Each structure stands twice: as structure tokens, then as C-alpha cells.
Amino acid sequence: MTDVPGAAKGPIIVLVRPQLGQNIGKAARAMLNFGLTEMRLVAPRDGWPNPEAGPAASGADVVLERAQVFDTVQDAIADCATVFASTVRRRDLIMPVLGPEEMADSIGGSAARAAVLFGPERSGLETDEVALANAIVTVPINPEFASLNLAQAVILLAYEWSKRSALAQPPAKELEPPAPHGELQGLMDQLDQALESKGYFHPPSRTRATKNTIRTIFTKTSWSSREVKAVRGIIRALVLPPRKR
């Protein structure tokens, strides 16, 4: 898998009896967005390869090209140490029910292969298939409008996995650090002076309170040095007489 762009060791996505080629393609796209590259298909309804999968994958062809086809779920997960079944909670089975984050946590540190089973679009996984898994994984969803399609379920689980994996870089904070207080003080002095020259502080008995109010307003801005400079330039411009050009 070393030549797969963005590849990382993630769970295998197993689509059980998928119906539409389009949905297989969309699932591949969802996977690769978060660095998952291994797809397995169990008895796809319309055979494999399926010409409708490619266009729906929007470029995630590498996932489709390497997809492996199996006759049964058991064959598909034979080499996997941990298997999750993506489904709603089942009254007919007593097994652990995890959320996406818990699933990602439990895959996280393990070197053994993990797989996630997804059922057919319309009917979902059968009880016997769910029973093959170590745990159910279910996305906590609006109980009055639960309408996740296959690719959406795949993308949410892939996303949670990627957050745990090395692929996920913490978003770089490109924020400039806040300016030192001395610089903010310089800005305040300049503003006080400018306002003074315009007769803003009136009556004199209120001057101190007004200056404190202004200070709290500008102290909470978290402006960087560059931004403090820019604001100083703005104040300078505002107090000038209008320029003619």
C-alpha cells in the first residue's frame, strides 16, 4: 500500500451486498478523503467491476482498482482482528455498542487489522452478519430524522478514524501571537492623545472612567503586533485633515 497517495494503516471498509455501483464509488471517495484505501466487497448485486462506480468516485480510482471481492462476510474478514458492524442498535443481539469516536479509539493503538461492515443500502446488515462483529458502531443521530446514506456513514467513521491517525495534522494555527502589552500601551497613548486633541474627554470628571472603558475595549482584541501597527496607522489617518488627490 506504500504507493497509495495519503495511505495510512486504517480499517478496511467492507461493503456487504452493495446495490448501486454509484454508491460504491461514493464510498471510495469518502474513504480516500480521510486516507482509507482498502475496500472489500461482499457479493455486490451487479457484479464487479461496475461501470457506474468510477464516475461517482471522483478520482478515488485507486480504491476501486484495488477493491477485493468475496462471496461471504466471513471470507472478507478472515484476516481481521477486530470487526465493527455499522448499524443501529439491535434488540436481537447483546453486544457492545460504540460511537464513532470510541471505535476510532479502539482501532487507534492496535497493529492488528480492523474492518468495518456496512450493509446493503436498503436493508442494512442482517442479524447473522452483525453477530460476526466484535462490536456495533452507530452514529448518534437525530432520532426523528435518521437518514444517513452509505457514503455518509462511511465518511463519518473514516473522519473519526483519521482524527486519531497520523494523517490528521492538528490544524496549524497561523494566528499571529498577540502583541506585547507595551505595544498595546503605545496604541492607547496615541488614541488618548488623538481623542484629547478632539475634545472627546468631556466633562473632565469622567475622563478617567472613559479612558478605562476604552482600555478594556481595546485590550480584549488579541491584536498582533502587525495589527496594532495597522490600527495605529488608521488612527493617524483619521485625525489628519482630508487629503486631496
Added chain:
Amino acid sequence: MTDVPGAAKGPIIVLVRPQLGQNIGKAARAMLNFGLTEMRLVAPRDGWPNPEAGPAASGADVVLERAQVFDTVQDAIADCATVFASTVRRRDLIMPVLGPEEMADSIGGSAARAAVLFGPERSGLETDEVALANAIVTVPINPEFASLNLAQAVILLAYEWSKRSALAQPPAKELEPPAPHGELQGLMDQLDQALESKGYFHPPSRTRATKNTIRTIFTKTSWSSREVKAVRGIIRALVLPPRKR
């Protein structure tokens, strides 16, 4: 909103110049899965309502029926205190870049309304539109295959929000809540005009970039309504001719 199934106080989803009705419908479905019900549309390409949206919403009609249409992004976010722009990091703007979890955290406890802007399917948000937001939110994605569509971006952010909202405690006593964007916009308009009158924007070719820089400086301040008013008073005073007393 009490009659909306599964409704909870979540961010408003703002689709800016969406192209396909189908994608508007898919976004609505993604939203309602995680309890988001408020959609706003800015200048949808094919007008509104759009007959292709309904079937793609798969039953999330309540979101489409209540969708509000606006001419500009500014109008759409005028009543929002916190605005996020869903986009990749922008080299042309210096502003905070958050991941989905950080966005959800920052929306979490606040009683003030939040909005998330999503750009047109093909081109994404323009720089001027991103500059209206308080922060960029970007999903950390496979750098070698970044192919999130609109509904997928919506569902990932909605999902992260719903995780926090389940845990959400009644907001701790806030200081004054941040002012709605409409008020901040009024401040910006006043400042632009004042600077214009002083010949600050020069050369004209740089005006747009300079205005965006100023906007990002003042959008990050978290000023309350009272503070926005005070700053407007300060600007008014600065542009006046010196008062003699």
C-alpha cells in the same frame, strides 16, 4: 422552531451562491440528520424554490421549506454573532483557522447565534466573503486527495456540532455577548467611509485588500454591542475638526 423534529439551537448553515438544487437538498438532509434546521441561501444560481432540492432532501423538507433567501452574505449573517467560513486555509487572509471540533467547542456554550458559510460547489467562497467571518473552519483531510463535496462538508461540521450539543451545559454567565454582525458591519462601513474621506485607501489597486485586512482586524475583537457603539463614537470624534473649549 419548537415544532421541528429533533430541533436544537445549532449554527445556521449559509449556502453562498449554491449551483445545483440537488446539492441544496443533500445539504438539508445532512443538516437534519444532526438536528440542524436553519438554512439560508445567498443568491442561489437557479432561484428558489428549486424543484430538484426536494427529492434530494430525502424527507428533510422542513429544512427546505423554512430556508430563507438573501441577496448578499452580509444580509444573511446580519443577526449572527459568530460566523465561520468553511474553506481551506487562505494565504491572502490572516485569520484563525479552526478544525471542526474547535468550531463546535467555540459554538458550544454560547447563547448567541452562529453561522457557517459554504461557498459555491465549484469555486468555493471568495476572499471578500471569507473576510466577513470570525474564523475559517477547515476539515483536516488527505492532502493528496481532498475531494469533499458540499453535503459532506456540511455533514461533518453538523456531526461535530451535535456531539457537543448533546453534552452542552447551559451557558456559563457570559460577559456581554458579542455584537451581531450587522452592527459590526455598520462600524466597518463607517470606518471605510471615514478613511475614504482622508484619502487613506491608496493606491486604488490595493483598496480591496486593505479593506479586507481592516475587516479581519476588527472582526476578531468580540466586541459587544455597547463596545461597538463606543468605538463608533471614537471614530466619529477622530474625524471631526479639533473642538475648542
